[in-house]
Amino acid sequence: xxxxxxxxxxxxxxxxxxxxxxxxxxxxxxxxxxxxxxxxxxxxxxxxxxxxxxxxxxxxxxxxxxxxxxxxxxxxxxxxxxxxxxxxxxxxxxxxxxxxxxxxxxxxxxxxx
Amino acid sequence: xxxxxxxxxxxxxxxxxxxxxxxxxxxxxxxxxxxxxxxxxxxxxxxxxxxxxxxxxxxxxxxxxxxxxxxxxxxxxxxxxxxxxxxxxxxxxxxxxxxxxxxxxxxxxxx
Numbered sequence: 001x002x003x004x005x006x007x008x009x010x011x012x013x014x015x016x017x018x019x020x021x022x023x024x025x026x027x028x029x030x031x032x033x034x035x036x037x038x039x040x041x042x043x044x045x046x047x048x049x050x051x052x053x054x055x056x057x058x059x060x061x062x063x064x065x066x067x068x069x070x071x072x073x074x075x076x077x078x079x080x081x082x083x084x085x086x087x088x089x090x091x092x093x094x095x096x097x098x099x100x101x102x103x104x105x106x107x108x109x110x111x112x113x
Numbered sequence: 114x115x116x117x118x119x120x121x122x123x124x125x126x127x128x129x130x131x132x133x134x135x136x137x138x139x140x141x142x143x144x145x146x147x148x149x150x151x152x153x154x155x156x157x158x159x160x161x162x163x164x165x166x167x168x169x170x171x172x173x174x175x176x177x178x179x180x181x182x183x184x185x186x187x188x189x190x191x192x193x194x195x196x197x198x199x200x201x202x203x204x205x206x207x208x209x210x211x212x213x214x215x216x217x218x219x220x221x222x223x224x
Contacts, residue, residue, distance in 0.1 A: 043216040099205040104155035
């Protein structure tokens, strides 16, 4: 069966510090991968998605970047965090192809102080 | 905007009652999906309904889709306290890799 891991589960970082959140998927090959951010009491905002190694589509221009160095690894990064980067970050995968259901990781709660 | 919008924003019912949540959207879709999120957790996929389907069932869940009205509903029958969660609809338009989520309905089932 497929599983998706995210770490860390929680993170408190000062403004201006760098960020690296990691997501890995097991039990499947060639997945589509996604990074979302969820503000308190709100829906999900798609940040990045990837349909293959090295292929990244950015949905919202901002302070963040994403990379996919391996087929089942997706990394969300920032060089300098802003207060507005605080939120709940969710990684998800879906089977190859368009419009499929997505399977979410447990999320990372990021607080920028 | 492709975003789905859920209605109501919050719903509180007693255990054993049925819960109905609605989702409206503005564009044509390939499919519409419903997800559940327990507080502080990741989302769990519930049901996917395609644009050429009108109704789908999964256990106590029933989803309907009316493409002429651009709306969908999620019915949870015989609700349980464990059904307490936020429920989101998400739409996929055309040949698209992206899901666009609404802001969700917070369902509280009181024991």
